[in-house]
Amino acid sequence: MKLKEIAEILSLRPLTPVEGLEREVSGAYVGDLLSDVMANAGEGNLWITLQTHVNIVAVAVFKNLSAIVIVNGRMPDSDTMDKAVSEDIPILLTGKSAFETAGKLYQILNAQNLQG
Amino acid sequence: MKIDKTYEGNFHIVGGDFSRAGEASTELKTILLNVGIEDEIVRRVAIATFEAEMNIMIYATAGILRYIISPEEIRIIAEDMGPGIEDIELAMQEGYSTAPDWVREMGWGAGMGLPNMKKNADIFRIDSVVGEGTTVEMIIKL
Ligand SMILES: Nc1ncnc2c1ncn2[C@@H]1O[C@H](COP(=O)(O)OP(=O)(O)OP(=O)(O)O)[C@@H](O)[C@H]1O
Ligand SMILES: [Mg+2]
Numbered sequence: 001m002k003l004k005e006i007a008e009i010l011s012l013r014p015l016t017p018v019e020g021l022e023r024e025v026s027g028a029y030v031g032d033l034l035s036d037v038m039a040n041a042g043e044g045n046l047w048i049t050l051q052t053h054v055n056i057v058a059v060a061v062f063k064n065l066s067a068i069v070i071v072n073g074r075m076p077d078s079d080t081m082d083k084a085v086s087e088d089i090p091i092l093l094t095g096k097s098a099f100e101t102a103g104k105l106y107q108i109l110n111a112q113n114l115q116g
Numbered sequence: 117m118k119i120d121k122t123y124e125g126n127f128h129i130v131g132g133d134f135s136r137a138g139e140a141s142t143e144l145k146t147i148l149l150n151v152g153i154e155d156e157i158v159r160r161v162a163i164a165t166f167e168a169e170m171n172i173m174i175y176a177t178a179g180i181l182r183y184i185i186s187p188e189e190i191r192i193i194a195e196d197m198g199p200g201i202e203d204i205e206l207a208m209q210e211g212y213s214t215a216p217d218w219v220r221e222m223g224w225g226a227g228m229g230l231p232n233m234k235k236n237a238d239i240f241r242i243d244s245v246v247g248e249g250t251t252v253e254m255i256i257k258l
Contacts, residue, residue: 035228038163039235053222055170058138062145062162079135 001025001112003067003090006046010104012069012092015081020090025066027109030102034059041065046105048098052076057083067091071098119151119258123185129169129196131177134222140181141166144192151185157256161190164236164254167229168194174219175199176250189238192254200246208234208242 004021007014014021026044031037032051041047043064049056052074060068067090070076076084076091084091094101125147127140145162153161165181172179176198184191201207208230215225230252234240237254244250 032223033226033228034223035167035226035232038167039228039232049223051223054135055137055222055224058142058166062138062141062159062166064159083135 001109003046006105006108007092009108010094010096010101012094014090014092015076016084016090016092020067020088023066023090025109028102028105029065030098038063048101048105050074050098052080054080054083056080057087057089060089061087065089069094069101071096071101119153119185119187121187123147123151124183126180126182129172129179129181131173134173137170137173138166140169144181144183147183148185148190153185153190153258157190157258160236161192161256164233164256165192165194167232168192168252168254170224171229171250171252172196172198174215174224179249187258189258190256192237192252192256194252194254195249196251197249200248200250201242201244202246204242204244 003023003025006025007021025046027042028046029041030048032049037059041063044066046067047065048069050072056068069092071094073095129140141162144165145158148158176196179196182193206212210231211227213225213227219225238257239255241253
C-alpha cells in the first residue's frame with residue numbers, strides 16, 4: 001500500500017516533502033529502542049515510534065524503512081528534520097498513540113491483503 | 117559482481133555530537149555500493165558497523181573504524197581507547213546495558229547492539245582490557 005493512502009486514512013501529518021509519500025509500505029514495526037528496530041524491523045516497513053532524536057533517521061536509512069511515524073503529538077528535533085530531508089526519509093506526525101496508530105494500520109493492511 | 121582487488125580505509129569516530137552518529141557507517145555503505153557489493157551484504161555490514169560506531173560514541177568517546185574489502189570478505193575493525201569491558205560474556209547478553217539515562221532517552225541502551233553485530237557478521241570477535249580499550253572485529257564473507 002502507498003504511504004500516501006495510509007497517511008490519508010490515518011490523518012498523519014507529513015513534515016517532509018510530499019514526493020516521499022509515493023513510496024510503498026510493506027508493513028510496520030513499532031518500537032522505541034533503536035537497536036531493537038535495527039534487529040527486527042523489515043525492509044520497507046513503516047516505523048511507529050515516540051523517539052524524536054536525529055539518530056532515528058540513520059536507523060531508517062540503514063534498515064531501508066519506508067517512513068517514520070512519530071506518535072503522541074511529539075515533534076522531531078530540528079536536526080532530525082534536516083537529516084530526514086537530506087536522506088530522503090519521510091517523517092509523519094500523529095497526535096494518536098502508538099497503540100491506536102498500529103491498530104488502525106494493522107486493520108487497513110490486513111483488509112488489503114484479504115482483497116488480494 | 118566479483119571484487120578484483122583490496123580496498124582499505126578508516127574513519128575516526130568522536131563521541132559527543134550525536135547528530136553525527138552514523139556518518140562513518142553511511143560513508144562505508146556508499147563505498148561498498150560503489151565497489152559493487154550486493155545489497156543484502158551492504159545492509160548487514162551497515163547495521164553491524166552502525167552499532168559498533170554507536171558503542172564507541174557512547175562508551176569510549178573516541179576510536180577508529182577500519183575496513184578492508186577483499187575478494188573473499190569484508191573485515192571491519194572497531195577499536196577504541198575507552199574504559200574497556202569487565203565481563204564480556206555479560207555484555208554480550210541480550211538486554212544487558214550500562215547505558216546512562218541520557219543515552220536511553222534517545223532510544224539506545226536496549227543491550228542489543230553487540231548481539232546485533234554478532235548476528236550480522238559471519239565471524240565476530242571482541243577483545244577488551246579494562247582501562248585500555250575495546251576492539252571488535254567482524255568478518256562478512258563474500
Ligand atoms: N566500546 C565499548 N566500550 C566499553 N563498554 C562497552 C563498549 N561496547 C559495549 N560496552 C558495554 O557493553 C554493554 C552492552 O553493549 P550493547 O551494544 O550490546 O548494548 P547497549 O549499547 O547497552 O544498548 P544498544 O546497543 O541496544 O543501544 C554496554 O551497555 C556497555 O556496558
Ligand atoms: Mg550498543
